[in-house]
């Protein structure tokens with residue numbers, strides 16, 4: 001069985017973070033493993049607290065996995081502190097991790113800082129160069145390149161600038177624009193658009209985590225980045241279309257709709 005590892009924060013409400021990643025890996029038929037970087041207290045309405053694990057504990061978790069199990073792909077999500085970012089980069093180099101997907105998580109939908117502002121430079125200089133593909137949303141791409149992004153053309157410009165920072169490929173996600181949901185991939189040579197209709201729902205908690213972990217699962221199974229992003233885009237679109245009105249705020253996406261449908265378990 002193919003394996004995928006997520007290195008990310010825990011979302012106790014299950015919509016984003018490690019929990020979303022593991023559900024996505026399972027839905028893709030990939031054996032999921034996790035290295036927890038931080039515990040967050042959050043729900044569909046917002047984040048109320050973050051507690052980082054020590055860099056030593058993060059390092060020990062990575063060591064435990066890589067010294068025992070073959071890892072086919074790795075996703076990096078929320079990593080809040082410079083010390084932890086550096087530890088992850090050192091370890092992934094040491095163990096020659098393949099198929100690394102970096103989701104440069106910075107701020108939750110509710111506006112809470114999930115990356116300490118002083119850790120931004122470390123994320124850019126230590127994690128981006130390890131990435132097979134990096135998947136910023138528009139606000140994250142704006143912070144990384146220091147320009148305002150209002151149009152798809154701006155997303156393309158940002159993708160080219162981020163590519164110069166070291167990742168092999170860059171996917172700028174368009175969930176924060178207002179028309180169709182268009183994501184822009186730059187592979188160092190050409191731009192490809194992945195477009196879906198915009199679904200009218202407030203239940204989009206964890207969309208970025210889900211997309212990046214679906215790409216990771218697809219890379220683990222041997223897809224190239226273009227194929228992996230295409231399938232992941234279909235997966236997230238279905239998961240948003242059938243998203244769940246749980247909680248009082250932004251509900252989570254539905255990871256198992258397609259599987260339940262195939263198994264004839266839906267009314």
Ligand SMILES: Nc1ncnc2c1ncn2[C@@H]1O[C@H](COP(=O)(O)OP(=O)(O)O)[C@@H](O)[C@H]1O
Pocket residue numbers: 136137138173174175176181182183196197198199200201204206207208209211233236237240
């Ligand atoms: N309302 C929506 N309808 C359809 N697709 C969406 C919608 N919102 C986000 N997406 C898609 O979900 C994925 C995650 O994007 P985005 O929401 O921008 O990430 P993040 O959660 O990191 O802010 C992208 O493929 C984006 O196009």
Ligand SMILES: Cc1ncc(COP(=O)(O)OP(=O)(O)O)c(N)n1
Pocket residue numbers: 008009010011016017018040077078105107108109110114204205206207208209210250
């Ligand atoms: C623990 C944790 N990691 C990442 C996020 C951000 O997830 P994202 O998919 O971008 O979803 P929203 O926060 O934008 O809904 C998170 N909230 N928690």
